[in-house]
Amino acid sequence: MSGPRRIVCLTEEPTETLYALGEQDRIVGISGFTVRPPQARRDKPKVSAFTSAKVEEILALRPDLAIGFSDIQADIAAELIRRGVEVWIANHRSVAGILDYIRRLGALVGVAARADAYAGELQRGLDAIAAQAARLPRRPRVYVEEWDEPIITGIQWGAELVEIAGGIDVFPELSREPLARARILADGAPVIARDPEIIIGSWCGKKFRPERVAARPGWAAIRAVRDGELHEIKSxxxxQPGPAALTDGVQAIAAIIQRWAQR
Structure with a gap:
C-alpha cells in the first residue's frame, strides 16, 4: 500500500471518494455529517464537524493525513498542523474542480488510473444529463438557496449543475464568490427582481421550509411561488463538493427541471 495509510476525513467528500475507489481501509476517522456511503457512518469513528473537531480523538487515531475542505476548516487544520499532523485542505469550487479533486486524491493514495477512470465515468454521466437538457423547449430560471437567515445564494458548482441540468442560474455573478459571506443577500428584493421559475432549497443541515419561503414579503409575486415550484434537495x-453532487445531486435537479418542462 503506497501513500497515506491512516486518513482522517474532516468532510464527507474524501470519504465518499475513497470508498468509490475501493480505498476505504485507509480511513480511520470521518466527519459526523457523513451520510454517504451509509457503511462509513456505521464503520468509522466520527471525529469532526464542519467548524470543530475532536482533536485529541483524532490524534489518538495516529493519522498520517487529514483531509478537509475550504476556509471553514482553517482553524481545525491549523491546530492539527501544530500537533504534527499532515493536512490537505482542498478548495475546489467548480464541477471541473470536483473532477480534478477526485483525480488528485486517487493519485495521493496510489490509484491514479482508477481515479481517472472514475472521474471519466462521472463526466459521462454529466454529459448525458446535458444532452437530455438540450432537448428542453425552454430553460427555466432557477434560484438555489443554501441558507435562510441570512439568505445565502448557491455556490459555483451548484450553479453549474443547474446549467448542466437545463436551468439558468439567476445569480451567476454571486455563485463565483468563493466565500459564503459574499453570497449573502441583505433582503429578498434581488430574488423578486430576477423572478425565478423554480426555487431549490438546500439548507445546510436543516429541513427546507417552502411555506416560510413563500411567505416572505413580496415573494408571492415570484413565478416559482405562484406555480408551487419550491423544492428541497438535501444538502x-x-x-458537498464530491461525487454525490455529480450523481444524485445533478439528477435531482434535472428531475425537477424535467417535471417543470412537462407542466
Whole structure:
C-alpha cells in the first residue's frame, strides 16, 4: 500500500471518494455529517464537524493525513498542523474542480488510473444529463438557496449543475464568490427582481421550509411561488463538493427541471 495509510476525513467528500475507489481501509476517522456511503457512518469513528473537531480523538487515531475542505476548516487544520499532523485542505469550487479533486486524491493514495477512470465515468454521466437538457423547449430560471437567515445564494458548482441540468442560474455573478459571506443577500428584493421559475432549497443541515419561503414579503409575486415550484434537495447531495453532487445531486435537479418542462 503506497501513500497515506491512516486518513482522517474532516468532510464527507474524501470519504465518499475513497470508498468509490475501493480505498476505504485507509480511513480511520470521518466527519459526523457523513451520510454517504451509509457503511462509513456505521464503520468509522466520527471525529469532526464542519467548524470543530475532536482533536485529541483524532490524534489518538495516529493519522498520517487529514483531509478537509475550504476556509471553514482553517482553524481545525491549523491546530492539527501544530500537533504534527499532515493536512490537505482542498478548495475546489467548480464541477471541473470536483473532477480534478477526485483525480488528485486517487493519485495521493496510489490509484491514479482508477481515479481517472472514475472521474471519466462521472463526466459521462454529466454529459448525458446535458444532452437530455438540450432537448428542453425552454430553460427555466432557477434560484438555489443554501441558507435562510441570512439568505445565502448557491455556490459555483451548484450553479453549474443547474446549467448542466437545463436551468439558468439567476445569480451567476454571486455563485463565483468563493466565500459564503459574499453570497449573502441583505433582503429578498434581488430574488423578486430576477423572478425565478423554480426555487431549490438546500439548507445546510436543516429541513427546507417552502411555506416560510413563500411567505416572505413580496415573494408571492415570484413565478416559482405562484406555480408551487419550491423544492428541497438535501444538502449532502448538492452542498458537498464530491461525487454525490455529480450523481444524485445533478439528477435531482434535472428531475425537477424535467417535471417543470412537462407542466
Amino acid at each position: 449532502p447531495l448538492i452542498l
